[in-house]
Amino acid sequence: MTIPEIHTYLREKLPGAGLELVEAHPDPVIRVPAEAMIEVAGVLRDDSELHFECLMCLSGLETAEEMLVVYHLYSMRHGHKCTLKCGGPKGDQVVVPTVCRIWPTAEWHEREAFDLFGIRFEGHPDPRRILCPDDWEGHPLRKDYVPQEKWHDIPLTQRGYGRSREGGGL
Amino acid sequence: MIEGRFGPNIIITSADRVINWARSRSLWPLTFGLACCAIEMMATNASRFDLDRFGIFPRPTPRQSDCLLVSGTVTAKMGERLVRLYEQMAEPKWVISMGACANSGGPYYEHGYHVVKGVDQIIPVDVYIPGCPPRPEALIDGFLRLREKIMRETIARKQA
Amino acid sequence: MSELKELDIPLGASPEKISRLLADFEDVHGERLMVQMGPQHPATHGVLRVELVTDGEMIAEAKPHIGYLHRCFEKVCENLTWPQIVPYTDRLDYCSSMNNNLGFVLACEKLFGIEVSERVQTIRVLVAELNRIANHFIVIGTYGLDIGAWTPFLYVMQEREHILDLFDRLCGGRLLLNYIWIGGLSHDLPEGWLRQVRDYLDYMKGKIKEINDLLSYNKIFIERLANVAVIPAEVCIQYGLTGPNLRGSGVKWDLRKNEPYSGYETYDFEIPVGRGEVGTVGDCFDRYMVRVREIEQSLRIIEQAVARLEKMPRDDVKAAIPKRFTKVPEGEVYFRTEHSKGELGFYIVSNGKAKPWRVKCRAPSFSSLSVIPKVAPGLLIADMVALIGSIDIVLGEVDR
Numbered sequence: 017m018t019i020p021e022i023h024t025y026l027r028e029k030l031p032g033a034g035l036e037l038v039e040a041h042p043d044p045v046i047r048v049p050a051e052a053m054i055e056v057a058g059v060l061r062d063d064s065e066l067h068f069e070c071l072m073c074l075s076g077l078e079t080a081e082e083m084l085v086v087y088h089l090y091s092m093r094h095g096h097k098c099t100l101k102c103g104g105p106k107g108d109q110v111v112v113p114t115v116c117r118i119w120p121t122a123e124w125h126e127r128e129a130f131d132l133f134g135i136r137f138e139g140h141p142d143p144r145r146i147l148c149p150d151d152w153e154g155h156p157l158r159k160d161y162v163p164q165e166k167w168h169d170i171p172l173t174q175r176g177y178g179r180s181r182e183g184g185g186l
Numbered sequence: 187m188i189e190g191r192f193g194p195n196i197i198i199t200s201a202d203r204v205i206n207w208a209r210s211r212s213l214w215p216l217t218f219g220l221a222c223c224a225i226e227m228m229a230t231n232a233s234r235f236d237l238d239r240f241g242i243f244p245r246p247t248p249r250q251s252d253c254l255l256v257s258g259t260v261t262a263k264m265g266e267r268l269v270r271l272y273e274q275m276a277e278p279k280w281v282i283s284m285g286a287c288a289n290s291g292g293p294y295y296e297h298g299y300h301v302v303k304g305v306d307q308i309i310p311v312d313v314y315i316p317g318c319p320p321r322p323e324a325l326i327d328g329f330l331r332l333r334e335k336i337m338r339e340t341i342a343r344k345q346a
Numbered sequence: 347m348s349e350l351k352e353l354d355i356p357l358g359a360s361p362e363k364i365s366r367l368l369a370d371f372e373d374v375h376g377e378r379l380m381v382q383m384g385p386q387h388p389a390t391h392g393v394l395r396v397e398l399v400t401d402g403e404m405i406a407e408a409k410p411h412i413g414y415l416h417r418c419f420e421k422v423c424e425n426l427t428w429p430q431i432v433p434y435t436d437r438l439d440y441c442s443s444m445n446n447n448l449g450f451v452l453a454c455e456k457l458f459g460i461e462v463s464e465r466v467q468t469i470r471v472l473v474a475e476l477n478r479i480a481n482h483f484i485v486i487g488t489y490g491l492d493i494g495a496w497t498p499f500l501y502v503m504q505e506r507e508h509i510l511d512l513f514d515r516l517c518g519g520r521l522l523l524n525y526i527w528i529g530g531l532s533h534d535l536p537e538g539w540l541r542q543v544r545d546y547l548d549y550m551k552g553k554i555k556e557i558n559d560l561l562s563y564n565k566i567f568i569e570r571l572a573n574v575a576v577i578p579a580e581v582c583i584q585y586g587l588t589g590p591n592l593r594g595s596g597v598k599w600d601l602r603k604n605e606p607y608s609g610y611e612t613y614d615f616e617i618p619v620g621r622g623e624v625g626t627v628g629d630c631f632d633r634y635m636v637r638v639r640e641i642e643q644s645l646r647i648i649e650q651a652v653a654r655l656e657k658m659p660r661d662d663v664k665a666a667i668p669k670r671f672t673k674v675p676e677g678e679v680y681f682r683t684e685h686s687k688g689e690l691g692f693y694i695v696s697n698g699k700a701k702p703w704r705v706k707c708r709a710p711s712f713s714s715l716s717v718i719p720k721v722a723p724g725l726l727i728a729d730m731v732a733l734i735g736s737i738d739i740v741l742g743e744v745d746r
Contacts, residue, residue, distance in 0.1 A: 041677030042456070069583055073680060073691050073708040088680045088693065092583070092599065099680070121586030124716040132420070147413040147745055148300060149263050156299055156421055157704075163299035170265040171307050174295065217388055221415055221742055222440035224392070225484065225521055229510075232503035246388040264393055264414040267385055293434065297422040319521055 017096045019044050022066065029059055038101070045099045050112050053102050057118045060089060060098070067093045071115070074125035076133035078159055083110040083135055103135070114140040132157040202340045209252070209278065210336040212241040213329065216251040216271065220258025223285035226319040227257045235322035240329060248274040253332070259287035259294060260302045272309045280336070282328055283311045286318040293318065355724045358576065364723045368406045378406060383730070385414045391488065391734065392741030396718070398727065405730060408722035410715055412744050419746040423705040428454060428671045429528055431705065436522040438707060439743040442481035442686040444473045447526040452607055453681035453692040454528045458674055462666045465658050466530050467609040472543070472651040473516070473525060475644040480509045481686035482637045489634060489735040490561050493570050498561040505553060508546055515539060529667035534660065543652050547645060554642055562638055571634065572625030575721050575733040579628065585720065586713030589688025590640065591737050594620035594633030601684035613650050615643045630736035672700045687711055687738050709743035
């Protein structure tokens with residue numbers, strides 16, 4: 017099934033979910049509202065026509081106005097792929113329900129998305145940072161991130177000889 | 187005990203020669219492989235570029251090693267542990283900084299927010315080995331230079 | 347030791363059941379001990395810290411902590427131009443840098459719509475398979491070292507040196523190569539290089555048997571690995587384990603066959619799968635043996651690639667490289683390749699500029715490591731070392 021067909025199938029199964037098909041290059045993306053995410057994920061994994069048992073990748077993404085979580089799914093049985101996006105506007109704290117009870121591999125990927133982007137995952141069993149230290153300030157992959165100069169007395173700045181480039185580096 | 191108690195004299199210089207010769211010919215580094223340089227360090231320990239012929243034998247614990255071979259990128263999280271391990275090593279101890287990342291942050295110099303820009307920001311370094319990663323021959327050269335440095339030390343003054 | 351005999355942990359028990367059994371046990375016999383394994387540890391394959399809660403020698407819980415090598419790869423990529431990112435991909439899984447380059451470059455070529463010539467594709471397959479063999483050699487050698495065998499490490503590192511010599515003559519680097527570029531290669535094959543690869547293939551005949559005699563079928567090695575840390579196939583798929591880990595659990599899945607790229611569909615090779623020959627399907631020995639057999643299959647692919655390259659006329663390997671990367675198509679793509687450690691995926695978002703908007707690297711070791719809290723309870727501490735070695739992680743990839 018192609019992504020538009022999957023989208024039509026999902027709309028028939030879950031008419032109230034509010035799924036949208038967003039055109040993109042080279043493949044379209046299905047946009048899922050945060051409230052419907054768990055239901056949609058359950059159908060995607062368990063339905064025999066879809067059977068997306070593999071979550072290939074879960075990433076955070078910051079666009080100009082929004083903070084999104086991007087899911088790349090794959091079905092080994094049928095051989096089709098699907099991309100989902102879920103998120104909210106950048107101004108407030110973006111909260112997305114966790115899918116780690118449906119695809120356990122998401123547990124660590126969601127911790128990483130929280131660490132690097134600040135996206136909260138509701139219902140996550142272990143919502144700690146994973147890559148940066150636990151008391152790190154800020155979320156590094158955000159476009160407005162300002163790196164910290166020190167952590168626990170360990171200097172993190174460049175040394176001597178002047179700054180190398182305007183606007184680059186610490 | 188005797189370091190720093192006597193000025194340089196003929197007995198000290200002879201003792202120096204023997205002590206320095208012994209220390210430099212059996213450097214036991216702590217296996218502190220962090221990243222890519224660790225693979226080259228392993229390759230140098232293996233049979234082609236054998237480090238054992240120089241008396242260099244890697245030890246897993248800081249209590250038994252004389253030198254700390256920092257090979258790879260030092261990040262903030264790891265930097266804390268590195269300082270702790272350095273303090274656990276007994277005197278005399280030396281540090282070799284292997285690779286561009288340990289020397290100065292390497293390729294992550296500009297945009298790495300979590301990378302310490304050179305391990306000498308947190309511990310004192312004796313020898314720097316450039317390269318990304320340095321070839322095994324370069325690592326051997328680094329050890330030989332450390333040997334020369336050790337040979338120049340004297341027990342009349344405390345090690346800097 | 348007699349206390350351990352009284353507590354019978356059934357094979358395949360769930361972590362909850364094991365925790366319950368151990369909790370009942372400890373009420374009678376004693377309290378648990380928290381042991382920190384790492385981050386500086388000779389057997390954790392890098393800077394990994396695993397927090398173990400043990401009851402005597404048996405593990406009740408294991409929590410891996412990562413991030414000790416977090417080098418901000420994704421942030422760095424947002425500040426570099428497209429071709430400048432390729433050397434940084436080398437440093438993700440530093441044991442097999444060609445495969446990383448290939449993964450990133452193929453994702454970019456899919457997004458930009460670049461097609462490369464058959465000769466470039468064949469050379470890419472050749473060097474990627476050579477690097478896969480080099481990587482598996484490191485895995486076999488260090489795994490033997492973890493289990494306690496020094497000699498096989500020295501043997502395989504010597505075999506690996508021949509491959510590194512080939513790479514040295516090809517592109518000047520031993521470990522971090524930056525050879526596969528977006529749209530082509532950094533330089534063409536030097537004169538006589540293919541003959542040296544042929545010599546290497548002849549040299550390797552019989553070497554796999556030597557490794558098997560020395561390590562793989564060694565009685566102590568088998569005792570240490572058989573029936574240890576069995577990971578069933580469903581758990582593999584749920585936790586995102588791919589590559590030799592998935593194949594070791596009996597699932598015949600290889601992206602080179604199932605979703606071929608770069609001309610892999612035209613090569614004749616097999617997919618080795620774990621058979622449970624000394625224990626259960628999915629134990630540490632199966633995962634290890636899959637890697638040894640993959641070396642043989644990679645040698646087959648290299649032989650076919652060399653035969654094709656000898657007959658192909660030379661052409662310009664930089665022909666398809668765009669003149670400038672300042673204006674590229676917008677869009678986003680997720681492309682995955684069969685890396686030595688599993689499925690390496692790159693999710694790339696481009697907004698048309700010279701620098702990417704977002705690059706996410708889905709590293710195979712990241713997902714492989716997440717299975718440890720599920721599989722470790724019930725193992726002995728020494729088996730923990732066997733488990734970590736068998737799932738083959740490299741912290742450069744895990745932490746990026």
